[in-house]
Amino acid sequence: MQALDRADSFAAAFFALKRIFAPHVKHLKVNTDTRSRFYLETKSPTYKGKPLFFGAVVSGRTNVSFHLMPLYWDESLRKKVSAELKKRMQGLSCFNFTGPDSALFRELAKLTSAGLALYRRKNLL
Numbered sequence: 001m002q003a004l005d006r007a008d009s010f011a012a013a014f015f016a017l018k019r020i021f022a023p024h025v026k027h028l029k030v031n032t033d034t035r036s037r038f039y040l041e042t043k044s045p046t047y048k049g050k051p052l053f054f055g056a057v058v059s060g061r062t063n064v065s066f067h068l069m070p071l072y073w074d075e076s077l078r079k080k081v082s083a084e085l086k087k088r089m090q091g092l093s094c095f096n097f098t099g100p101d102s103a104l105f106r107e108l109a110k111l112t113s114a115g116l117a118l119y120r121r122k123n124l125l
Contacts, residue, residue: 009099013064014038016100017057020066020109024116027125028054035059046124054119055112063096066108070115077114082107 018038021028025040029051032039036059041051056067071078072093081089085104088095095108119125 006098010059010064012100013097014057014059016102016105017064017066017097017108020105020112021055021057024054024112027116027120032056042119042125044125052119052124054115063098065090066095066097068093068095068108068112068115070118071111074115074118077111077118080111080114 021038021040028040029043031041037056039056040054042054043051046052053069055069058065078092085095085107088097088104090096
């Protein structure tokens, strides 16, 4: 029963995190969309002649990861990350979850919108 609860929790987190990207899909290209991986990149080849990674949601064995590449590129965007969300941070642009967290997911949604605006300002889309 515990394994099922964990699987349900991971699935709920995965789909809630994936929904954060939904309003931005029209500006980006969906590279991968499976039950355990959702991967977005720019439509144009803006980085070394290839599309630039924007973000992803990946369900792994121990957690569900939310990747937001604009955080890697822009320190001012990283400074907007709350202390609570920083506890979930791995590296400069990845956050790990084992279940849904509506408050932190709302914060990620704001960061995602700011990240898309950053890519737009830098003509990376």
